Amino acid sequence: xxxxxxxVALVRCFSYQQxxxxxxxxxxxxxxxxxxNIFSAKPPAASSGDAADRSLTRDPEADRAGVMSGEPAGxxxxxxxxxxxxxxxxxxxxxxxxxxxxxxHPAVFHAVGKALQEAGxxxxxxxxxxxxxxxxxxxxAEECGIKQAADDLGIPMGDFEHGTQVGFAGRAADHxxxxxxxxxxxxxxxxxxxxxxxxxxxxxxxxxxxxxxxGINKGASHARFATAETFAKMIADLNLLxxxxxxxxxxxxxxxxxxxxxxxxxxxxxxxxxxxPVALDAVFCHLVNLDPELVPTNVSGMExxxxxxxxxxxxxxxxxxxxxxxxxxxxxxxFNVQRSKEFRGALKxxxxxxxxxxxxxxxxxxxCVGCGICVRACPVEGKAIEVSGGKAEYDxxxxxxxxxCQEMCPEEAITVKKSLLARIADRRWRL
Ligand code: SF4
Ligand code: SF4
Numbered sequence: 001x002x003x004x005x006x007x008v009a010l011v012r013c014f015s016y017q018q019x020x021x022x023x024x025x026x027x028x029x030x031x032x033x034x035x036x037n038i039f040s041a042k043p044p045a046a047s048s049g050d051a052a053d054r055s056l057t058r059d060p061e062a063d064r065a066g067v068m069s070g071e072p073a074g075x076x077x078x079x080x081x082x083x084x085x086x087x088x089x090x091x092x093x094x095x096x097x098x099x100x101x102x103x104x105h106p107a108v109f110h111a112v113g114k115a116l117q118e119a120g121x122x123x124x125x126x127x128x129x130x131x132x133x134x135x136x137x138x139x140x141a142e143e144c145g146i147k148q149a150a151d152d153l154g155i156p157m158g159d160f161e162h163g164t165q166v167g168f169a170g171r172a173a174d175h176x177x178x179x180x181x182x183x184x185x186x187x188x189x190x191x192x193x194x195x196x197x198x199x200x201x202x203x204x205x206x207x208x209x210x211x212x213x214x215g216i217n218k219g220a221s222h223a224r225f226a227t228a229e230t231f232a233k234m235i236a237d238l239n240l241l242x243x244x245x246x247x248x249x250x251x252x253x254x255x256x257x258x259x260x261x262x263x264x265x266x267x268x269x270x271x272x273x274x275x276x277p278v279a280l281d282a283v284f285c286h287l288v289n290l291d292p293e294l295v296p297t298n299v300s301g302m303e304x305x306x307x308x309x310x311x312x313x314x315x316x317x318x319x320x321x322x323x324x325x326x327x328x329x330x331x332x333x334x335f336n337v338q339r340s341k342e343f344r345g346a347l348k349x350x351x352x353x354x355x356x357x358x359x360x361x362x363x364x365x366x367x368c369v370g371c372g373i374c375v376r377a378c379p380v381e382g383k384a385i386e387v388s389g390g391k392a393e394y395d396x397x398x399x400x401x402x403x404x405c406q407e408m409c410p411e412e413a414i415t416v417k418k419s420l421l422a423r424i425a426d427r428r429w430r431l
């Protein structure tokens with residue numbers, strides 16, 4: 001990264017009233033110089049490199065999983081014009097009511113789509129690859145209110161039901177199976193949600209690109225990149241590959257606690273925009289009193305050249321601010337997010353205690369309805385969770401703590417439990 005500061009626009013927005021959201025978005029876009037200025041920004045150096053680093057290949061395993069091969073359509077790194085084919089990529093993790101703050105609110109999605117159309121960018125599609133590959137994206141979009149918003153604007157859904165394998169010489173990944181729409185588009189507008197995440201602490205702009213990966217391949221990625229750090233490196237690779245041209249974060253009502261699906265909605269009253277997903281996620285961190293350096297996707301994002309969490313200028317209605325000033329002025333110090341340093345860095349001397357400090361997913365038996373969605377979500381061969389006697393049960397000897405089961409449980413029946421020692425450590429080393 002060069003020394004130019006990444007810009008993040010932050011606008012206050014206190015409700016999902018369509019008019020208020022549209023006005024907030026218009027201000028944020030103006031702070032960044034409007035779409036034409038935003039879309040003229042150069043992609044990160046690592047992603048504008050030699051196309052020889054990437055090649056489309058056909059994978060027999062992927063074919064069996066419903067993945068189609070196809071002609072190389074090129075990745076979205078062309079000059080953006082009003083003719084360009086753009087995708088709106090909301091967070092469509094699961095079939096939930098928008099009021100649960102699990103998915104991008106339709107009012108934000110609608111405002112972004114409408115603003116693009118009014119600026120002349122009318123060749124739009126939308127979509128995402130939901131967490132549960134057995135559920136069609138259209139059904140998820142309908143339940144989340146996104147389909148209705150898209151229909152209202154006349155924006156059709158893109159092809160997120162098929163994928164193509166793309167080779168990529170990344171830091172962690174050597175290939176991705178991307179949804180075909182991602183390959184066909186000239187640019188992605190990442191309309192992400194401000195939420196907590198059990199593996200990566202937060203899921204914001206960086207992690208939302210994971211929905212560009214086709215269906216069941218997301219589960220396989222969790223198994224392949226099983227730690228928070230390796231998973232984050234893969235996410236940074238993915239961001240370099242698909243590099244959305246704009247990130248809009250719905251932080252009007254965020255999710256805290258047991259995210260990304262079973263947490264608690266909490267108002268943060270902000271809409272944020274940036275071309276740098278690391279900077280955007282870092283400002284999210286400052287708003288919730290979390291050290292950006294503790295978020296693995298921020299660290300890998302900066303190391304791998306996606307963006308910066310150190311050199312940021314926040315553009316607000318009250319002028320230019322530092323992320324620290326923004327955190328103090330607009331943040332919520334008590335936002336429920338993992339702040340413990342865990343046993344990296346300063347805590348290395350007591351690393352032998354690690355097994356006693358690890359958290360693990362647990363089933364709340366009263367809430368479990370035995371649907372088996374968690375079992376299907378588990379990426380481990382032989383499964384680390386199964387339904388027995390109508391209730392889900394863990395085999396912790398197989399569990400890699402990826403939390404896909406917790407992420408996908410529709411009944412909020414899975415929580416993440418810390419040992420007493422871990423809770424004490426968390427309090428002791430809380431920032
Ligand atoms: S834990 Fe959740 S996803 Fe798993 S069987 Fe129970 S209700 Fe279904
Ligand atoms: S049981 Fe849950 S946390 Fe453990 S490996 Fe399977 S999906 Fe991941």
